[in-house]
Amino acid sequence: MPTQVSESPDLPRLPSACSIVFTRMKNTLSLCLLVRNESANVGKAIESFEGYVDEVVVVDTGSDDDTREVALSHGARVLEFPWRDDFAAVRNFLFSHARCDWIFHLDADETLLPGSREEIRNLVGRPEVQGAYVLRQDLFSADDPSQFTEMLQLRLFRSEELPQQVGRCHPHFEPPLEDVARTSGRQVVLSNVRLRHTGYVAELKPTKLERSARLLELELQDRPGQFYYQVELAMTLLQLGSDRATAALHQACVSLRPHLAAPTAPSHQAALLFEILLQIQDHNLPGGWSKDQVRELSARWFPNSAPLAWHRASYEFREGRFESARATLEHLKAMADNESYDKTTSFHPSILGPELHLNLGVCYARLGKLNEAIACFERLRNTQFADFAEQNLAAIRDLQRQFESEA
Structure with a gap:
């Protein structure tokens, strides 16, 4: 079982991950990342949200580079989860350790584009919103940032009553978040929040x-x-x-x-x-x-x-x-x-x-x-x-x- 928790040096040490009971903070935002051998990217990813999130939670699935150290140096709380061929399992573990009212799920090879931060803050303050799709720019050439297409991705959602994800590869919420939203009298909306994704070709x-x-x-x-x-x-x-x-x-x-x-x-x-x-x-x-x-x-x-x-x-x-x-x-x-x-x-x-x-x-x-x-x-x-x-x-x-x- 994943139990080890690493903390940024300027934060108090937490007890074992399996014994934590969180009190969620209202209208606050957890930035959540799943990583493995992302030392070249994770710092830039976290920096793009600097000043606009209330905590950063990183789950590492077995890096053998200095990914954990880079994340810690950027104020992240780093947890370890042994990889077991199941992206849904590790995402569910990641989301369950978010302390805040809202979660923004980010990949390590993504960054938030300027002009998006205020819209995120606006979204988390809207009581009728359960979650939001963002536009991810998939770059096809590192030499030409103008060459991209935009793809809608569900990345922002409330942490309370969050359904589990299923699927070893390309996991998704089950039941869909739209169904959860209807039950709660809320909605999942489209937003103008934009991410830049640099890892498409590498994938x-x-x-x-x-x-x-x-x-x-x-x-x-x-x-x-x-x-x-x-x-x-x-x-x-x-x-x-x-x-x-x-x-x-x-x-x-x-x-x-x-x-x-x-x-x-x-x-x-x-x-x-x-x-x-x-x-x-x-x-x-x-x-x-x-x-x-x-x-x-x-x-x-x-x-x-x-x-x-x-x-x-x-x-x-x-x-x-x-x-x-x-x-x-x-x-x-x-x-x-x-x-x-x-x-x-x-x-x-x-x-x-x-x-x-x-x-x-x-x-x-x-x-x-x-x-x-x-x-x-x-x-x-x-x-x-x-x-x-x-x-x-x-x-x-x-x-x-x-x-x-x-x-």
Whole structure:
């Protein structure tokens, strides 16, 4: 059992963690972090909340660097919890040791962005709020902080009557916090609080993918038939290039099949499954599925999914359906312009930038709409696609001159 508690030198020593009974402080905020070998990040994470939280609680699952010492030097209360292949278990332990009225859950490779602190304080003072979603900026390049997408994450919530989390990997509250809020006459709200996440690319390293696959398989052994984890396992095994990916993908499709006639998706996780199905080779599709079926379902169930729109357009273009691809890319462009795309999933920001205009320009050129193609290519002059755009612009203008001379 986890019993060891480490304290910042300027705080009084606490008794063993298993014997603590806390008196919660009202409208105060605990910053809670789960860490392992995060000495390079944890200090910056805590510093981003400096002066706006009432305590910092860090649970370490077995660091062999100086993560604990860095956390202690930033005023954290550090507890140890032996890792046992269960993120839900360690999160529940972490949250149970928050002394304050509210909890903000932060990953060590995240920081709070300026302008968010006052909104957090406003949220914890609102009696009708049970919890809040924040916007996490997932950076895709350490060299270019402008390249990110924003994803909604539930990170701020009341500590009292907090349900347990379940799931060895990608844990979630059960029952959902929204259900708890309704019972209490409160609500879970969307906020403008923003985090910056720098670890997205690192999370795709083979060692982390292998750990995720192991945890997902254990989770499905514990609680078979969970569609969410079936899809996550299929995606993870595909990223690893595992020969087990086909069977995992088939199982996810079997679970979804009874719901195909429904007007709305039975689970948002179906969007990720459709992304997979639109990208794999036709001969790898599970029996009874077709790309056109996936294309139609994805457009009906998830019209505001940016990655699905991108993959639909790619499929339509490969099939020579240039008008359909153009319409899909125009829809994606409109979502990018007014930021109306679904922010519950992350994706590479390039599909909303120059690559979007490049492919849209090619569609217009294929359709013979040369003025529209020129407008798309001219937007690429100061991008990495400038040379390609210039070649296409020159070719289009040659065609225009040829048409004019023939006229």
